[in-house]
Amino acid sequence: MGTRQIELEVMRYNPEKDEAPWFQQYSVPCEEDWAILDALIYVKDNLDSTLSYRWSCHMMVCGSCGMTVNGEPHLTCKTFIRDLPDKVRVEPLENFPIERDLVVVLDDVMQKLQLAKPYIIRKDDPPPEDEEYPQSRAALKKFKQYTMCINCMLCYSACPQYGLSNDFIGPAALSLAHRYNLDSRDQGKAQRLDILADHDGVWECSFVGACSEACPKNVDPAAAIQQMKVDGTMEWWKQKFGLTGDKP
Amino acid sequence: MTIARKALVWGLFAAGGTLTSFVFPSLIALFLLIASGNTPVGLEYGQIHAFAASWMGKASLFGVIFLALWHAAHRLRVAAHDLGLRVDGLVASVLYLVAALGSALAVYYLVLI
Numbered sequence: 001m002g003t004r005q006i007e008l009e010v011m012r013y014n015p016e017k018d019e020a021p022w023f024q025q026y027s028v029p030c031e032e033d034w035a036i037l038d039a040l041i042y043v044k045d046n047l048d049s050t051l052s053y054r055w056s057c058h059m060m061v062c063g064s065c066g067m068t069v070n071g072e073p074h075l076t077c078k079t080f081i082r083d084l085p086d087k088v089r090v091e092p093l094e095n096f097p098i099e100r101d102l103v104v105v106l107d108d109v110m111q112k113l114q115l116a117k118p119y120i121i122r123k124d125d126p127p128p129e130d131e132e133y134p135q136s137r138a139a140l141k142k143f144k145q146y147t148m149c150i151n152c153m154l155c156y157s158a159c160p161q162y163g164l165s166n167d168f169i170g171p172a173a174l175s176l177a178h179r180y181n182l183d184s185r186d187q188g189k190a191q192r193l194d195i196l197a198d199h200d201g202v203w204e205c206s207f208v209g210a211c212s213e214a215c216p217k218n219v220d221p222a223a224a225i226q227q228m229k230v231d232g233t234m235e236w237w238k239q240k241f242g243l244t245g246d247k248p
Numbered sequence: 249m250t251i252a253r254k255a256l257v258w259g260l261f262a263a264g265g266t267l268t269s270f271v272f273p274s275l276i277a278l279f280l281l282i283a284s285g286n287t288p289v290g291l292e293y294g295q296i297h298a299f300a301a302s303w304m305g306k307a308s309l310f311g312v313i314f315l316a317l318w319h320a321a322h323r324l325r326v327a328a329h330d331l332g333l334r335v336d337g338l339v340a341s342v343l344y345l346v347a348a349l350g351s352a353l354a355v356y357y358l359v360l361i
Contacts, residue, residue: 160330193251203254206326229258236255 003029006081008039010051011091013098021098023089024048036076036090037065040102053102060216063150066093066157067102073157075216093157095166109153112169115195116177121188139184146179146224148217155211155221161204168204169196171211171221178224181231190235190244197232205229257322264319271312297361306358313354314347321347 006028013021026047028039037055044051056062058077065076068091070084081088096104120133127133155171156162162170177196181189196202205225212222238244281288299305321343328339 197251197255199252199254201252203252203258206330208330229255230262232251233255233259233262236251236253236259239251 003031004081005086006030006039006084007087008043009087009089010040010043010102011089012051012101013092014100015098030081032082034081036067036069036074036079036081036084036088039081039088040076040090051102052100061150063152066152066154068092068094068157073154073214075152075154078216093153095157095159095163096153106153108166109151109156109170109172112173113151113176115169116173116180117188117192117195118176118180120180120183120186121191122185123187133185135184142184143179143182146175146182146219149176149179149215149219149221150217152216154214154216158210158214160208160210161206165200165204167200169201171205171225174202174205174228175219175221175224178228181228189231193228193232193235196228197235202228202232260315260318261322264315264317265323267312268316268319272316300358301361306361310351310354310358314351317347317350317354318344 008026008028009023010026011021012018012024026043028042028047030039030042035058037058040051040053041055044053053065053067053076055065055077058065060075060078063075066073067076068074069076069079070089073093076090090102092098092102092104096106096108099105122133149172151172153172159168159171161168174196177192180186181192202225205222207222207226209222212220215221235244278288278291282291300309325336325340325343329336333339
């Protein structure tokens with residue numbers, strides 16, 4: 001296989017030394033089948049060991065190598081050199097503070113994922129250990145798509161609403177909540193909606209749909225949020241007319 | 249925490265959107281049919297007028313007009329925000345007021361029929 005010379009323009013930032021982020025050029029001889037992540041690894045191993053970036057699995061499972069490639073949020077392990085021009089600009093994910101170089105601080109989103117109460121909530125006592133909550137294949141199909149999220153946070157990087165205000169709970173956390181709301185074994189929908197259909201929850205989404213376009217796992221968070229708006233509206237009317245015994 | 253009152257605003261918006269997406273294409277199709285001299289049977293002027301003059305017809309027409317106006321107002325409000333106009337209070341007040349005015353006029357003219 002031949003190699004192709006790629007000019008990599010990488011954003012660098014060391015908060016202890018630099019006043020502002022800046023760009024560094026690297027000329028990388030890339031193999032035909034390389035992804036951007038391979039080019040970054042080449043830089044780290046051969047050209048500049050001070051470059052910082054996150055990665056782990058190199059196979060679209062761990063969700064840690066999300067970066068902005070030529071202006072768009074991508075997993076760098078599935079963004080291939082062969083689909084890109086000779087000059088590629090790599091920046092950290094947008095809408096997050098930079099920890100160093102291409103590494104961003106994800107604390108805010110980690111907190112928001114917890115708001116979604118991403119676990120099965122039951123009103124009854126937990127069943128004896130040798131029993132299970134059975135679920136049909138059809139019931140699983142209803143939410144399976146939303147279980148595919150790998151928390152790569154490309155959706156937060158793409159979301160203009162989150163860019164405007166970090167108070168917005170945001171796509172991944174909301175679609176994670178929706179995954180549990182749709183789960184036939186779960187009974188915690190009203191509890192979740194009480195938090196997620198509040199002011200900074202689903203209503204802040206203006207349905208731009210950038211999250212679903214950015215998602216590398218086809219989760220479609222935008223659809224989850226619109227469906228939660230319907231659920232939130234129904235729940236609001238239920239609460240108004242006192243039809244719900246679900247109030248936490 | 250409780251579910252925000254935004255649920256009500258959004259609920260009307262969603263209802264308006266769903267309704268409009270069915271009703272308005274039909275209206276356009278009906279307009280084109282009538283304009284080209286192919287008035288569908290049962291939808292002649294007299295019949296539609298009789299429908300609009302009944303209380304049932306008036307209520308339905310009001311529902312469609314009110315929800316469509318509310319939908320448009322809310323859509324414009326969100327669009328203004330997305331386009332960078334960040335005075336939501338003012339934008340929302342003006343747009344919802346226009347929708348309310350339109351709805352009030354609809355009531356006036358529907359009662360006159």
